Amino acid sequence: MLDTLGTLIEAYEADHYSIPNCSGSDVLAYLIEEHGLGFSDLPEIGTSETIESILNKDQALTLSQIQHLAQRFKVQDQVFLD
Secondary structure, three states: OHHHHHHHHHHHHHHHOOOOOOOHHHHHHHHHHHOOOOHHHOOOOOOHHHHHHHHOOOOOOOHHHHHHHHHHHOOOHHHHOO
16 A cells, blocks of 8 residues: 555656756856856865866766765755765
8 A cells, every 4th residue: 555655746846846957067067156156265175277177077076076066055965976
């Protein structure tokens, strides 16, 4: 009974509340905009050039950068994984 209910809830959520696949750089861009941040507000990630390169998808986030971002925005590391 519970398995069936769980399956139905999962199917409903997938149809009505699906979360789009986003890259780590897409999530970072969203959080920067949402919090009204500039590149200089993220020194733990690197220089403005580094952040711009990440947002342009020319450079991937490193594990260290992901950990800093997850801590700063209070989200799980997986949010920034592609």
